[in-house]
Amino acid sequence: MRKKVAIIGALVFCAALIEFSCSFWNVSDKIYPGVFVENIDLSYLTKEEAKQKIEETYLVDQKNRSITTEINDNEFEISFSDLGVQYNTDEIIAKSFAEGRDKNIFKSYIRLKKKSIDEFKLSFNLDEEAFKQYIDNIKCKACRCSEDAKIEINNGDIKVYSEVIGLELEEDKLREDIINKLMEDHGKDNILVVGEIKEIIPRILEKDLKSIDSVISSYETSLYNSGESRNKNIEISTKAVNGTLVMPGDEFSFNKIVGARTSNKGYENAKVIVNDKYQDDVGGGVCQVSSTLHNAIIRTDINPTERHGHSKLVSYVDKGYDATVSYGYLDYKFINTLPYPIYIEGNVKSNLVYFKIYSAKSINSRRYEIRTVNEKLLKPHRIIQEDGTKGIGYTEIKQQGEAGWSADIYRYIYEEGELVDKKLIYNVNIKPKDEIVIIGVKK
Known part of the structure; x- marks a missing residue:
């Protein structure tokens, strides 16, 4: 009896071993059952068969596909080939074939028999430089920079030019939308993506500048007995300040507007005051410009935020009403505390340097x-x-x-x-x- 039981047990073991071996033999060069890529069942397919099935189902026409971005009435198209789209078919097949084989032999057998479902998604690579050029081309043709409204005043004639509203591409969102479409849509049709544009409103608007309609302050100083080089320096710096617009809350900086006084800009040597003494230096005379402007500004309801007096008395303004400047050291600044923008007109004429401050008539x-x-x-x-x-x-x-x-x-x-x-x-x-x-x- 015992001998019979032993024989039966041996036969069962042999049968199990044969079945166990046959199970692995049947899939030795094939993908395990229950493995899917993008809803394609790759069960019991070889790598070559799996690749052919994926390409026939999804990728056969990929090179002929294109992406079109639609923005307002404009369309921007690029082919998959030009974009360098390459799907990871070989990589995904390798992963599919390895599924279930990375465990020990008994766990692999259980995985083989239970036929659990494992799904993989195709991914892709593209030419980043080509992608960037495509986006940049859209930006170049569909977008524009915003421009502030502008004002010009010549001899009391006021002209205001309207602002330009900017158009800016939602670049990050467009990139994300295109990537998502490429990941989700593996069909044969072309891909359409709708780009989004946002308006960029300029900081300075025409309606703001329309409030500038009158002279609210002015001041002039004499250039009598001022030398030729000094006059030239005064003309250059006055021209730099002329036409400056200062919006409410903005700060005016003389040094920032005029910049460094160098010979490359045409400035010449003339007398300046240094340590209570007169000496020649490039840009001499510019302090008369800042002082003249200072006197025009304080005759509005605006106070200087930075003002320095000379170490000696000067002849062109009354004592205590000067404003010396030195690039990189001493500046003349003020903040427009008025509820309206101001426009600074400066000129040198008839042996005088003058400044006029324009703003809203109601200030008068x-x-x-x-x-x-x-x-x-x-x-x-x-x-x-x-x-x-x-x-x-x-x-x-x-x-x-x-x-x-x-x-x-x-x-x-x-x-x-x-x-x-x-x-x-x-x-x-x-x-x-x-x-x-x-x-x-x-x-």
């Missing part, structure tokens, strides 16, 4: 008067320096003393002839220059 309902108040004379000290090499009775004035001066600059505001307010604009403090006297002490 107020009149501004600039006054110097709280003036104080700051007396210099007399400093005695003894010189042992000089005899008693020797006296020499090494440095002439100069009185200093301090004051407050105020803006008085009138409406219908009545004073309604006054505001401090800035303080002036010119330090005195001490007198230095040398006396001899040698006996």
Whole structure:
């Protein structure tokens, strides 16, 4: 009896072993059952058969397909070939064939018998440079840059030019949409993608500039006895400032607008004040331009945010009303605190440099008067320096003393002839220059 049981057991084991071996033999060069690529059943197919089936189903016409991007009334087309679209057929077949074979032999057998479902998706590569050129071509033809509205004023004649609304491609979204279509659509038809354009509204609009209709302030200074080189420097820098538009809340910077004063720009040597002394330097005279502009600005309701006085008195504006500049060191700045934009017109004419500030006529309902108040004379000290090499009775004035001066600059505001307010604009403090006297002490 035991012998019979042993024989039966041996036969069962042999049968199982044969079935086990046959199961693997049948798929030795074939893909395991239950493996799908893009809904194509690759069960029991060889690699070559699987590749042929995928290509016949999806990829046979890929080279003849194209992508069209539609934007408004424009269409932009590129072929799959030009885009360099290449699907990963070989890679996906290798993965399909390896499915179930990366486990131990018993787990592979269980996978073979249970016929579980494993799905793979095709992916692709494309020529990134060709893709970029395609997108750039769309941007070039379907888009445009925004342009601010512009204003020109010549001798009181005001012209306003309308803004240009920009058109900007939703580039990232278009790239994503095209990629998604290529991943999802493996059919034979061409691919259509609708691109999106957004409007870019310029910062400066025509309606804003239409408010500029009147001169609200002006100031001029004389060029009498100013040399030829100095006048040339003044003309160049005035021309640079002329036509400047300052929107509400924006900051004006003289150095930023005018730039460095160099000989390459036509500036010449002329007198400048450095450490209380006059010396020649490129761009001499530009401070008269910044000072003239300063006096026009403070006669509106705008205060300077950066202003520096000279170390010596200048002849072209009253004491305390100058504004010296030096590129990279000293600047003249202000923020347009008015509710309207301002336009700066500057010119050199008839031996005068002048600036006119244009803005809304309603600002002229107020009149501004600039006054110097709280003036104080700051007396210099007399400093005695003894010189042992000089005899008693020797006296020499090494440095002439100069009185200093301090004051407050105020803006008085009138409406219908009545004073309604006054505001401090800035303080002036010119330090005195001490007198230095040398006396001899040698006996």
